[in-house]
Amino acid sequence: xxxxxxxxxxxxxxxxxxxxxxxxxxxxxxxxxxxxxxxxxxxxxxxxxxxxxxxxxxxxxxxxxxxxxxxxxxxxxxxxxxxxxxxxxxxxxxxxxxxxxxxxxxxxxxxxxxxxxxxxxxxxxxxxxxxx
Amino acid sequence: xxxxxxxxxxxxxxxxxxxxxxxxxxxxxxxxxxxxxxxxxxxxxxxxxxxxxxxxxxxxxxxxxxxxxxxxxxxxxxxxxxxxxxxxxxxxxxxxxxxxxxxxxxxxxxxxxxxxxxxxxxxxxxxxxxxxxxxxxxxxxxxxxxxxxxxxxxxxxxxxxxxxxxxxxxxxxxxxxxxxxxxxxxxxxxxxxxxxxxxxxxxxxxxxxxxxxxxxxxxxxxxxxxxxxxxxxxxxxxxxxxxxxxxxxxxxxxxxxxxxxxxxxxxxxxxxxxxxxxxxxxxxxxxxxxxxxxxxxxxxxxxxxxxxxxxxxxxxxxxxxxxxxxxxxxxxxxxxxxxxxxxxxxxxxxxxxxxxxx
Numbered sequence: 001x002x003x004x005x006x007x008x009x010x011x012x013x014x015x016x017x018x019x020x021x022x023x024x025x026x027x028x029x030x031x032x033x034x035x036x037x038x039x040x041x042x043x044x045x046x047x048x049x050x051x052x053x054x055x056x057x058x059x060x061x062x063x064x065x066x067x068x069x070x071x072x073x074x075x076x077x078x079x080x081x082x083x084x085x086x087x088x089x090x091x092x093x094x095x096x097x098x099x100x101x102x103x104x105x106x107x108x109x110x111x112x113x114x115x116x117x118x119x120x121x122x123x124x125x126x127x128x129x130x131x132x
Numbered sequence: 133x134x135x136x137x138x139x140x141x142x143x144x145x146x147x148x149x150x151x152x153x154x155x156x157x158x159x160x161x162x163x164x165x166x167x168x169x170x171x172x173x174x175x176x177x178x179x180x181x182x183x184x185x186x187x188x189x190x191x192x193x194x195x196x197x198x199x200x201x202x203x204x205x206x207x208x209x210x211x212x213x214x215x216x217x218x219x220x221x222x223x224x225x226x227x228x229x230x231x232x233x234x235x236x237x238x239x240x241x242x243x244x245x246x247x248x249x250x251x252x253x254x255x256x257x258x259x260x261x262x263x264x265x266x267x268x269x270x271x272x273x274x275x276x277x278x279x280x281x282x283x284x285x286x287x288x289x290x291x292x293x294x295x296x297x298x299x300x301x302x303x304x305x306x307x308x309x310x311x312x313x314x315x316x317x318x319x320x321x322x323x324x325x326x327x328x329x330x331x332x333x334x335x336x337x338x339x340x341x342x343x344x345x346x347x348x349x350x351x352x353x354x355x356x357x358x359x360x361x362x363x364x365x366x367x368x369x370x371x372x373x374x375x376x377x378x379x380x381x382x383x384x385x386x387x388x389x390x391x392x393x394x395x396x397x398x399x400x401x402x403x404x405x406x407x408x409x410x411x412x413x414x415x416x417x418x419x420x421x422x423x424x425x426x427x428x429x430x431x432x433x434x435x436x437x438x439x440x441x442x443x444x445x446x447x448x449x450x451x452x453x454x455x456x457x458x459x460x461x462x463x464x465x466x467x468x469x470x471x472x473x474x475x476x477x478x479x480x481x482x483x484x485x486x487x488x489x490x
Contacts, residue, residue: 029161065319079319081303084160086268086296092319121271 027106029082032089035060036111036127043123059127067091088116108132151186152197153291157210160299165306169208170220172201173258174228175249181230187287194290200228207298221305222258224249227265227331230290234336237276237360237372242286243333244268244293245325248301264304265323267331268297276338276360334363337453339461341487345379348467348481353379357485361406369406369414375399377424381475389475391428396441396473398424406451414451416465419444426473443471453489461487 038057041048050057051072059069067080069091078093089101100116104124111127114120181194196203204225227247235241247265251258270293274282304320311318325331343355355378361371380386381394402420409415426439449465463485470478 081300081319082161083296083299083303085158085292085299087292088296090319098321116271122273 027082027084027087027103029061029063031106031108032061032082032111033063034129034131036129039110039126039128041123041125042112047126061089089113150180150193150195151184152195153181153294154197155203155207155291155295157207158295159210160303162211162302162306163310165212165218165309167219167221167309168212168214169205169223170253171222172205172208173222173224174199174201175224175226176200176228181228181290184230184232184287185283187284189283194230196228196294200225204228204298207295208302211299211302220253221261222251222253224251224258224260226263228294230294231333232286233333233362234274234276234338234360235271235333235362238273240272240274240282240286241333242270242272242290242293244290244297245331246294246297246301247325248298248305250305262305262308263322264301264320265325265331266297266300266304267324267326268293268300334365335456336360336362337489339453339487339489341461341463341485343375343377343463343465343483343485346482346484348479350381350385350476350479351379351481352382353377355379355483357487363408365408369408371404371406373402373404373418377422386428386475387431390431391475392431392433394426394428394475396424396426398422398441400445402445404447409450412453412456414453416447416449416451416463418447420447421445422469422471428475439473441471441473443469445469447483449483451485455489458490459488461485461489463487 036059038050038054040050053072057070057072059067061067061080065079065081067078069076076093078091080092081090082088083090087103089103091099091101093099102114102116103111104114105112109129111129113125113127114123115125179195179200181196183191184194186192186194204223208223225247226249227245229245230243231245232240232242245265245267248263249260250262250264251260253259270289272282272285300320304322307318307320337360339359341357341359343357345351345353355375357373357375359371359373361369363369377396377398377400379396379398381391381396383393386392386394400420400422402418404416404418404420406414406416422441422443422445424441426441428437428439429435430437445467446469447465447467449463451461451463453459453461465483465485466480467483468478468480
């Protein structure tokens with residue numbers, strides 16, 4: 001292998017590592033403080049578009065540890081916490097009901113999560129945001 | 133396989149009869165706090181995580197490495213930094229354990245349980261300031277006979293569920309301390325333990341049974357069946373049942389009706405219900421739709437006659453399961469059924485069963 005080819009391979013690997021670091025963020029409260037819009041679902045190897053009634057769905061995490069979420073035209077409020085070791089967000093609604101949102105992947109503009117609930121546990125929810 | 137070996141070496145050190153789980157020290161965001169953990173006191177009667185199967189399939193006593201107090205202190209020290217003016221907090225471990233069981237025919241559940249008391253030292257005695265009990269549950273997809281395929285996933289993630297439960301407890305205490313100062317709203321619950329006394333996950337039973345008709349108006353025969361159910365002390369239990377039955381009509385009755393023989397092979401989908409009477413003893417009821425094929429031959433004729441059978445059945449009985457994990461299962465059941473056979477349309481009888489649970 002000549003020297004020039006070695007340099008090219010080294011550059012590709014370095015670029016790959018840097019790109020990975022940029023796209024996969026460290027799990028932190030500040031990285032979540034955005035409004036995440038529902039983009040699509042993923043289940044059993046296929047992506048699905050949200051239903052018509054879910055097109056405006058979103059979840060917004062605020063710095064005072066409150067959240068607002070719109071699901072199927074209904075808006076819910078509550079408090080949230082991030083468990084870094086468990087890799088999940090706990091949502092506690094004003095009704096005292098609790099949901100666990102397991103984080104599969106967090107990027108600057110994307111959040112992939114799963115509601116840890118019977119019948120929803122095997123469906124990835126893909127959220128996206130324009131906020132940096 | 134090489135990854136499995138790597139993780140096994142990394143996270144567990146196998147000792148004869150016991151296995152250790154090493155807690156990773158992943159720091160969490162503790163915010164602005166004015167205390168540090170002076171000491172962790174393991175106040176459990178049994179200072180282990182429970183008896184479990186390890187990655188080699190051996191039944192062992194699981195423990196945190198090198199012991200629970202040291203492991204929890206190391207984990208927490210990575211997030212809470214000691215300063216000279218901060219308050220000394222002592223933490224008592226009241227419970228720290230892991231469990232796993234099947235929860236239905238498709239899923240296994242694993243649980244880490246943590247019960248902590250946060251204390252301060254007053255006049256040489258520990259005074260409890262706050263107590264929190266936390267279960268961290270995680271569900272894994274695994275069919276009834278597929279538990280071995282996910283045993284590595286369950287075993288290697290015990291560490292993460294314990295860390296998640298500990299993080300929750302410490303964040304809850306931080307919130308408790310802060311809310312007493314700024315009266316802010318609270319998120320954390322002081323307990324998500326199950327309402328039953330021991331906070332134990334209910335046991336899943338897999339039962340294979342041989343059933344024999346003891347007495348019946350028209351039938352002789354036997355059946356093989358699988359039953360799977362999640363135990364429950366108070367609620368009505370709906371088991372998963374499938375039986376295949378090999379029944380025939382009693383010879384003297386068949387001949388009286390002009391047949392050389394009458395056989396029937398049937399499936400019996402239905403709804404069954406168990407109610408726990410005392411530990412290991414269950415009352416059973418069921419309604420079912422027997423579906424199958426009747427094969428009969430008239431006397432003096434060489435041709436078999438086939439008939440599609442369908443009917444409605446009901447049963448009431450009792451099941452005895454003396455040993456929870458493995459062992460003998462005994463049962464007795466009264467049954468009644470009506471069906472579209474040309475020879476007999478109704479039947480009642482008594483059936484006994486013997487099987488094993490695993």
